Amino acid sequence: MKRFIALTLAALFCAIPLISLSACSQQTETLTVCNWGEYISDGTDGYMDVIAEFEERFHVKVDYVLAETNETLYSMMKSGGGDYDVIIPSDYMIARMIKEGMLAKLDYNNIPNFEANIMPQFKNLYYDAKNEYSVPYFWGTVGLLYNEELYTEEVTGWDNLWCDGYKNQVLMFDNPRDAFAVALQKLGYSINSENEAEWREAADLLKSKKFDYCMDEFFDKMPGESAVLCAYYAGDCYSVMQENESLRFFRPEHTNVFNDAMCVPATSAHKELAEKFINFMLEKDVGLANTEYLGYSTPNKLVFDALPEEMKENDDLYPEMQDTWEYMHLLPENIENLMNELWLEIKAENK
Amino acid sequence: MRSKRLLYPYLVWMALFVIVPLAIIVFYALTDKAGAFAPGNLGYVKNSASIYLDSLKIALLSTVFCLLIAYPFAFLMSRMKVSRQRMMNMLVMVPMWMNFILRIAAWILILDNNGILNRILLAFGMSRDALPTFLNTEGAVVVGMVYNFLPFMILPIYSVMAKIPNSLIEASRDLGCNGFQVFRRVILPLSVPGIITGITMVFVPAASTVVIAPRLGGYNLIGDQIDQYFKGSANNMNAGSMLSLVLMIVILISIAIMNRFDRGEDTVIM
Known part of the structure; x- marks a missing residue:
């Protein structure tokens, strides 16, 4: 019973x-x-x-x-x-x-x-x-956010993301299109490149460093100071800058507007x-x-x-459009497939 | 007769939710997006060979650590008073009632650069520059796996150990076995079925798990790659199905090897 x-x-x-x-x-x-x-x-x-x-x-x-x-x-x-x-x-x-x-x-x-x-x-x-x-x-635009107390090097552009040291404290976009855009821009290529070799080069660049790939964890890691440098969307950078006074935004010369x-x-x-x-x-x-x-x-x-x-009047949020900035366009199918395959390789090798 | 009839709903269930999905995976694995036969999908497996090896390595490591922790624990637990055994059983189970993602998130809080562990080190006078990184390492992945799958190792071993009567141990003592011999000749052989079940129940999910490696290790294991093929921008169900089909075969082979080992031990006992 x-x-x-x-x-x-x-x-x-x-x-x-x-x-x-x-x-x-x-x-x-x-x-x-x-x-x-x-x-x-x-x-x-x-x-x-x-x-x-x-x-x-x-x-x-x-x-x-x-x-x-x-x-x-x-x-x-x-x-x-x-x-x-x-x-x-x-x-x-x-x-x-x-x-x-x-x-x-x-x-x-x-x-x-x-x-x-x-x-x-x-x-x-x-x-x-x-x-x-x-x-x-x-x-908005994409730029670098860094903690000026903890990241002491001079911030000049995307190159900073591949700096030595700061192990495990540099964040990268956890989605292929944004992460590749950063790598392509550092190499001086277009984010809409239709050249397979350029995409492979960008993939090798991303593989050359162990990044902490994340998206929304950004909102904890940057103001919480467990990361010191990252590439992210300007609007989100602005909002975490209100939480931590040591955070600074820098927009490299070549960036993308989304x-x-x-x-x-x-x-x-x-x-x-x-x-x-x-x-x-x-x-x-x-x-x-x-x-x-x-x-x-x-x-x-x-x-x-x-x-x-x-x-x-904040230039991070409402800047004048520059000629060096790019929009993201739809990629041709072969590039889209290549990007997706390379992305999986990057994620598997990021040890 | 009657008992057989009772089986039918179960058979229908099995067919619907085990056989049919398996058939769908096999179908997708062998075709391309247009539905035509595509043996070329094996190329995805070739490209992922090292990821398979990584996943098996991590799964094996996690299984070994689980076994090392669970075996003595299960033995001690089985020798306790019955009421206390029940309580220990509960304590092993309770963490599993919590959401899996939450448990992983908790480990992130502990292992993060600015996490609990490093804060303790800071409090003990370590300088910020000298702090070790725990998160985003292979070690963190193994820790996460061991933590998540430990109950699946403890419980089967405990359940066979609980059936070993104390009198058997006493008898072997009386007949002149020393401590090690009691373990080697009595307890170990009698607990082998539990060990085998435990190993299977830890190894199989550890080899195919998702989320743990990307969240704690910052990289993908084979389960995550399959997940990405289905969910990510690749949106390539055929590649994902092929990878998971091969993963199933690899796991099946591993289990077959383990079972053979099991029978071998059985004959020794006989």
Whole structure:
């Protein structure tokens, strides 16, 4: 008898998640948003909890999930694993997704804020020339972040990443496109190089040093001083610089400018709601909360005008475009495959 | 008759969740993206030969350390009072109730440059420049594996040891065995089935595990490479399937070798 009771209880426990799941789905429409870690204002530090605000205003439920890199997002969508309604990929990945028919054309009647708020220089960009599939979210550059107390050498450019010493204290992007971009730029090549030999050279360069490959661990390791030097996105560098006063940002002469934009996958079952979400993200207060909290550079005119002076005038965040800077373009297929193979080699040999 | 009928649901389960997925992997391993026969996938295995060897090396090391730690522990545990044995059993199990990723993250906190271990060294007067690096080394990977898989070594060994009656040990003592002989002639042979099970249960997951090596060692082992082929930008399920098929074969061969060793020991006991 005792056993029977125990078994029944165990079965009930197993059934609990099923019950709560079905209860939720009946209530309201659910919007699945996939974003990068630390890429939305979530209510900390007194800023707006953007997701909660949207849920409240539109009486819907938002299923907010994280992806670590563009590549993970891509393969999740390809394998049918991710049922997303809104995604925020980077420029080169948007180009790839458009080419492979993975994105839905947006109905801009539902996104009036795009026309009104987005600055003209962020419209009709290289990755989506007619701006049919994507709405800019943030942009920025890549640069070096170092701890001036602990990293005592003079910082002059990407070469610093291959410095001697500082074992295990130099971070590198844990995704192929960004890591290769750094190596290619150090070698003086284009980040969109179509020459296989240049990519192999860049791979050898990355293999020549044991880096600590990481993405979101950056937010612990740099301010926590367990790493002293890294290449990372300017917006994130700005936000960790607020936590640790010894951190300094340096932008090498050759760097890349990225644009991240909001898109709706072709498979989305809630396209209209997704467009409303995108429109919501372009509102002044929402954009302001995101921009102030994250430190990334906004393409939104209303938001930019409302920023505090010290952010607006910060050259790390809102620099003048230089001729030496590059955008990331979609790579030809042979280069894309080569990069992926080389990347796996690099990761396996990084002992 | 009745008992056989009870088996059917299980057989259906096995077919659906073991045989079919295996067949799918074999199919993907032998074809290319378009679905055509592609023996060229073996090239991925050739390129990854050294990664296989690395993974086997780490798995072997972890198994040896697990065995060295678990064997005396299991023996001591099996000689305790029953109530205390139960408590020890619990203590071995409790860490496994925690999420695997969390346990790895805990090790990162301990081993990091600025982690708990190095802070202790700093507190004892070591200078910051002289601090050793623990994280992102092969040693850290082995530590992570041993920590994660130790219960799988302790429990099977303990369960056979618990069945060795004290009277057997006393009898061998009475018949003139010294301490070492008791171990060599009585305890060791009787615990071999537990050891073999333990080794299999540690070696197999250690050889194919994900996450531990990249998080603690900063590099990929074969499980992570397979993971990357499925999840990373390569998005090459065929290469990933081929690698995992070969990994399965390698593990199968290792187990076969171990089982042969097992039977050999059995005949010695007989």
